[in-house]
Amino acid sequence: MTEKTFKTLDDFLGTHFIYTYDNGWEYEWYAKNDHTVDYRIHGGMVAGRWVKDQEANINLLTEGIYKVAWTEPTGTDVALDFVPNEKKLNGTIFFPKWVQDHPEITVKYQNDFIPLMEESREKYETYPKMVVPEFAHITYIGDAGQNNEDVISEAPYPELPDDIRNGKYFDENYHRINK
Ligand SMILES: C=Cc1ccc(O)cc1
Structure with missing residues (x-):
């Protein structure tokens, strides 16, 4: 867990987060570069879903506060406001009715199923x-560096967030151990 203080946009890019929303949903999210995000979903309505290379808008609002927003191939829209120095964020997810009705269709590695x-x-x-609309508390912050393909590189499994938090998942160069 990095203890750095966030100020600039550059401080945020390349950062890897795990957080739990107040409704209990656990997400893992990576600011891959200034226009790309990867994520994995560990708990909640669509637990098991994971996505790489989602195009997103990422902006510095004011020192240490970041706004991220994107629209997905499913039609789901997401807006996240990160306050990493306070280990919190506010997220709003706008799910189309069909995802609520058939969440299982989206629970996969989306990159292999864009036409679906x-x-x-x-x-x-x-x-x-x-x-x-939910606040979340951040349980892990890692300095992965930008464009690190090892951060989100396999399907979620139940112990994965704990493996990361316990330092069992990445080596000193932020590469996946045991790959
Ligand atoms: C639907 C994707 C999504 C990714 C991260 C997050 O915090 C909320 C939604």
Whole structure:
């Protein structure tokens, strides 16, 4: 767990986070570079889903406070406000109705199923959307560096967040151990 103080946009890019929303949903998220994010979902409605190379807007709002927003192939929209120096963030997820009705369709490595996501968002209903606005507390911060493909590189498994928090997952160069 890095104990650095966040100030600039550059301080944020390349950072790897694990956090738990107040509704109990646990997410792992990586600011891969200034326009790309990777993530893995460990708990909640779509636990088991993981995604690499999602295009996102990432901005410094003011010193140490970051806004991230993107729209997904599923039609899900996400807006995250990180306050890493206080180990917290606020996230709002806007799920199309079909993801709430059929979450299992999205629980996979999305990169291998983009056409399925695009077909499903046309086939099923969009409205009313399910809006999930929650604060989260950050349980892990790692300095992975930008464009590190080892950060999010396999499907989630139950002990993974603890393995990372306990220092059992990455070596001193932030590469995956036992790969
Ligand atoms: C739907 C994706 C998603 C990724 C990270 C997060 O904190 C909330 C939603």
